[in-house]
Amino acid sequence: MQFGAHESIAGGVANAIERGKKATCDTIQIFNKSNSQWRAVKLKPDDIDRYFKLQEELGVSVATSHSSYLINIASPDPALNDKSYRSLKEEMERCNTLKIPNLVLHPGSHVGSGEEAGLDKVAEATNRLFDNLDNNQCTLLYEATAGQGTNLGYKFEHLAYLIDMVEDKDHIGVCLDSCHIFAAGYGITDPKDYKKTMKHFDDVVGLDRLRIFHINDSKQPFESKKDRHEHLGQGHIGIEAFGNIVNDKRLKNVPLILETPKGEDLQDDVENLRLLRSLVK
Ligand SMILES: [Zn+2]
Ligand SMILES: [Zn+2]
Numbered sequence: 212m213q214f215g216a217h218e219s220i221a222g223g224v225a226n227a228i229e230r231g232k233k234a235t236c237d238t239i240q241i242f243n244k245s246n247s248q249w250r251a252v253k254l255k256p257d258d259i260d261r262y263f264k265l266q267e268e269l270g271v272s273v274a275t276s277h278s279s280y281l282i283n284i285a286s287p288d289p290a291l292n293d294k295s296y297r298s299l300k301e302e303m304e305r306c307n308t309l310k311i312p313n314l315v316l317h318p319g320s321h322v323g324s325g326e327e328a329g330l331d332k333v334a335e336a337t338n339r340l341f342d343n344l345d346n347n348q349c350t351l352l353y354e355a356t357a358g359q360g361t362n363l364g365y366k367f368e369h370l371a372y373l374i375d376m377v378e379d380k381d382h383i384g385v386c387l388d389s390c391h392i393f394a395a396g397y398g399i400t401d402p403k404d405y406k407k408t409m410k411h412f413d414d415v416v417g418l419d420r421l422r423i424f425h426i427n428d429s430k431q432p433f434e435s436k437k438d439r440h441e442h443l444g445q446g447h448i449g450i451e452a453f454g455n456i457v458n459d460k461r462l463k464n465v466p467l468i469l470e471t472p473k474g475e476d477l478q479d480d481v482e483n484l485r486l487l488r489s490l491v492k
Contacts, residue, residue, distance in 0.1 A: 212457060212467065213238045213272075214236065214238075214466075214467050214488060215236035215238040215274060215466055215467070215468050215469070216231070216236055216240070216469040216471075216480045216484065217239065217241070217277065217470045218230040218231045218234065218240070219241075220241050223255065223261070223262075224254065224259070224262045224309060225261035225262040225265055227239060227241045227262075228262060228265040228266055228269060229265060229269070232265075232270075232271050234477040234480035234481055234484065235480070235481055235484050235485070236271055236484065237270075237271065237272070237466075238271065238272045238274040238466050239271060239272075239274065239468070240275045240276065240315070240468045240470075241273060241276055241311075242276065243311065243314075244279065244301075246277070246278075246280055246281075247280065247281070248279075248281075249279075251298075251301055251302075254305065254308060259309065262309065263310075273309065273310075273311050274313065274423060274466040274468065275311065275313035275314065275315055275352065275422075275423050275468070276302065276305070276306050276309075276314045276315070278298075278299060278302050278314055278315060278316045278317075279298060279302070281298070282295040282298050282299050282302075283295050283322075284296055284299060284316075284319050284332060284333050284337070285318060285319030285321050285332050285363055286321075286332070287321070287322060287323075287324040287328065287329075288322075292332065292336070296336050299336070299340060300340055300343065300344070302314055303340065303344055303347065303349055303351070304344070307344075307347060307348055307349055310348070312348070312349060313349065313350050313352050313386075313422050314350070314351055314352065315352045315354050315386045316351055316354065317356055318330070318333050318353050318362075318363040318364040318373065319362070319363055320361045320362050321361045321363060323361060326363060329361070330363055330369060330372050330376075333353075333363065334377060337351065337373070337376075338376075338377060338378050341378065341379040341382060347382060350382045350383065350422060351382060351384070352383075352384045352386040353370050353373055353374070353383075353384075353385055353386070354385070354388060355367070355386070355391050355392050355395070356388075356391050356395070356438070357390070357436050357437055357438040358394070358395045359436050359437055365395040366395070367397075367412050370385050370415075370420075371415045371416045374416065374420060383420075384422040385416055385421050385422065386421075386422065386424070386425060387412070387421060388425035389424070389425065389426055389427055389428070389429075389448060389452060389453070390425070390427035390428065390438065390439070390440050390441075390446075390448070391425070391438060392408065393429050393447070393452075394434070394435050394437055396434040399448065399452040399455060400448055400449050400452040400455075401451070402455055405452065405455040405456075409459070409461075418461055421462070421465055422465065423468060424462065424465050424466070425468050425469075426443070426453060426456065426468065426469050426470075426471075427441065427470050427471055428441040428442060428443050428446030428448045428471070429441055429446045430447070431447065432447045433447060440470055440472065441472075442471050442479065442482075442483060443469075444486065450486070453486075453487055453490055454490040457487060457488075457490045458490070458492050467487065469484065469487075471483050
């Protein structure tokens with residue numbers, strides 16, 4: 212199994228690889244641009260060279276990029292929807308430049324237009340995206356969400372609905388997040404609940420679509436619909452859930468990525484990864 216964490220690209224994308232090494236990651240997730248701004252700073256050729264060289268030297272890969280939180284391709288507002296679409300396209304192009312195999316996307320928020328209308332917008336924008344990318348090698352992953360506000364993606368059925376509507380089936384997949392699905396009401400702590408949840412996921416979406424698993428405990432209780440990440444074993448989910456995940460043989464090719472709180476020295480990542488690896492039987 213591959214274990215990793217989200218690492219910052221502050222100072223350039225190559226720096227994220229060094230941070231990943233320091234945090235004891237086999238693989239990492241990055242934002243390929245600032246996640247809180249629309250504007251993307253152009254990638255510098257020597258930063259890209261160093262980024263590829265360090266991956267070889269340090270043995271740390273990049274499993275996925277995570278798209279900006281500003282993007283909402285479910286939005287009924289044409290201006291915001293178009294801005295979101297263009298930003299997502301740029302992020303996909305950057306993933307291709309950086310040879311990142313996956314890009315995680317929150318399906319978005321319907322802001323009152325209704326779930327079906329929102330999901331239809333997401334599927335329509337996704338199809339337009341794939342039609343307008345040249346030689347795309349990156350898989351877009353719809354992420355399961357906690358279901359806060361009018362966010363889509365808190366039911367496996369939403370993810371399945373989207374995948375069904377996307378024409379380019381070779382470049383579409385799913386990212387699960389332990390905190391999000393727990394907050395959405397899918398039990399994962401008791402082994403029986405975990406088994407039931409994963410069976411339901413397999414029946415509705417298909418385990419073959421699962422490409423990344425975000426590993427976070429939850430500051431908020433079961434079915435809270437709130438997305439607040441906590442250190443492993445210190446939240447409402449509990450450590451047993453993470454044991455269920457790391458010992459699930461069906462997930463052996465799915466990178467497990469932490470998005471837990473941390474300071475600049477990355478010691479929190481080191482500790483959470485040590486704990487996660489120690490659960491492997
Ligand atoms: Zn996410
Ligand atoms: Zn989250």
